[in-house]
Amino acid sequence: MNIEQLNCLTEDIAVIPKYVPNPKFRCIKAYYAQDNDVVIVGEADPNFIYWLSVTKTDDTETNRQIVAYLKQAEPKLYGHDSTVTDKKTKYTYEQLTSFYTVQITSAEEILTKYQGAKHAAGHDADKALITKMKQQLAILSKCDPDPIKDYDKKEKLIKQIQSQSALRLSDNPKVRELYMELDKRCSDIYNEYMTIAR
DSSP states (O other), rough: OOOOGGGGOOOOOBBBBOOOOGGGGGGEEEOSSSTTEEEEEEESSSSSSEEEEEEEOOOHHHHHHHHHHHHHHHSOOOBBBHHHHHHHHHSSSSHHHHHHHHHESSSSHHHHHHOOOOOOOGGSSSSHHHHOOOOOOOHSOOSSSHHHHHHHHHHHHHHHHEEEEEEEEGGGHHHHHHHHHHHHHHHHHHHHHHHHHH
16 A cells, blocks of 8 residues: 555645745644544644544554654645645544644554543543533633733643543543533633733
């Protein structure tokens, strides 16, 4: 199999950067979707990608070939993950950004990091977790009129919530939904803080 055929980034949606992306910023990320899908993204830098494919998390041979290719390949095409995701996959960019994401250096990590995150998220059947998440959402929803004070008061809670990103992989849809609400609220609070802090 020609592994390059799995790249959803094609010439019709490629872009030409106004600069040459620095190779030191290249990395490989795995985004874990539902139905055992994994979206593998080769990032050229924070602005451009050179690879995006959708495979199965447990398709170790294909994933091994993709990661081996990405580690040695010189990018031929550049694109934006939002465009490639929306136009060439069954997922939207909004969905992609909601998936549990890890940076990987080997294909084996795709499965091991997934299993580790699923194990961490596996304790979510407990109603206490949902209750706790609702309480956190209530705390985050009470805003101080001063965005800097608001962020300072909630910074510890925000970091705690962000450290639990494996909940994106929960089998319980209510937990996934609540985590997404919490993550969005954390992002909004931080963005309001940065708008004033700049």
